Amino acid sequence: MRVYVPLTLPRLAEAYKAGELGPGPLVAYAVTPALREWYVSDDIEELEYAALNRAAAASLRLVAVDPGAPRRRVVLAADVPDGAAVADPGRGLDQGALGEVRLADGLPLGKVAAVHVDAGDAEADVAAAAAALGAADQGDDDARFVVDGAEDHELLWFATQEIPGLIGLAGAP
Numbered sequence: 026m027r028v029y030v031p032l033t034l035p036r037l038a039e040a041y042k043a044g045e046l047g048p049g050p051l052v053a054y055a056v057t058p059a060l061r062e063w064y065v066s067d068d069i070e071e072l073e074y075a076a077l078n079r080a081a082a083a084s085l086r087l088v089a090v091d092p093g094a095p096r097r098r099v100v101l102a103a104d105v106p107d108g109a110a111v112a113d114p115g116r117g118l119d120q121g122a123l124g125e126v127r128l129a130d131g132l133p134l135g136k137v138a139a140v141h142v143d144a145g146d147a148e149a150d151v152a153a154a155a156a157a158l159g160a161a162d163q164g165d166d167d168a169r170f171v172v173d174g175a176e177d178h179e180l181l182w183f184a185t186q187e188i189p190g191l192i193g194l195a196g197a198p
Contacts, residue, residue: 027073027138028053028110028126029080030101033087033094034142037101038192040134046101047131053103054080057112060124077102077141079124081180085172089155096152097143099191100180103136134185141180142191150174 030046030053040046056072064075077100084098110126143151154175160168183191 026055026105026107026110027076028055028103028105028128029073029077029141030054030103030128030132031080031083031087032099032101033084033091034097034099034191035091035094036087037099037140037188040101040132041188041192045131045133049128049130049132051128051132052083053110053126053128054083054124055110055112055126057124057126059112059122063123076124077180078176081141082176085151085154085175086158088151089158096148096155097145098141098147098151098175098180099143100141101132101137102139102141103132104138105132105136134188137185140183140185140188140191142183143178144181147175147178150178 030051032040032046036046054076056069056076060075060079061067061072064072066072080100081098084100088094088096088098105128109130110128112126113122154172157165157168157171161172
């Protein structure tokens with residue numbers, strides 16, 4: 026099963042240094058039955074893209090609470106055994122939890138298939154969106170528009186061999 030784990034660049038640096046992301050439990054996003062029902066598609070690529078976008082939104086929240094993190098969203102795409110990622114059945118219809126799963130254990134970096142990160146030109150929009158999240162959550166339409174501005178940026182795809190270069194963006198050794 027493919028899962029998408031939201032991070033920040035400093036958290037990516039920590040995982041790279043440790044050789045794994047963890048310890049568990051970890052929040053990730055995947056193609057869940059609720060996400061399938063919400064997205065109304067049978068195309069697995071479209072569904073995985075929707076899960077990736079849910080993880081990117083969660084990464085934005087992580088960036089918002091870490092003032093030292095570069096203003097870029099980060100998502101790890103990893104392959105885990107079926108059953109390793111479990112959705113909370115009590116939150117299945119919760120709009121905020123669509124696609125959300127929990128990984129009970131840490132995630133070895135060897136399971137990571139790719140890293141998705143914002144380009145440099147997204148930093149201003151991501152910074153503005155991170156600052157506007159609270160107001161957007163309270164129903165402010167102008168703030169929601171600002172948050173949507175970050176979502177307009179596509180995350181770039183990076184191979185796992187490129188993680189050291191990405192870590193450099195965080196100012197980590």
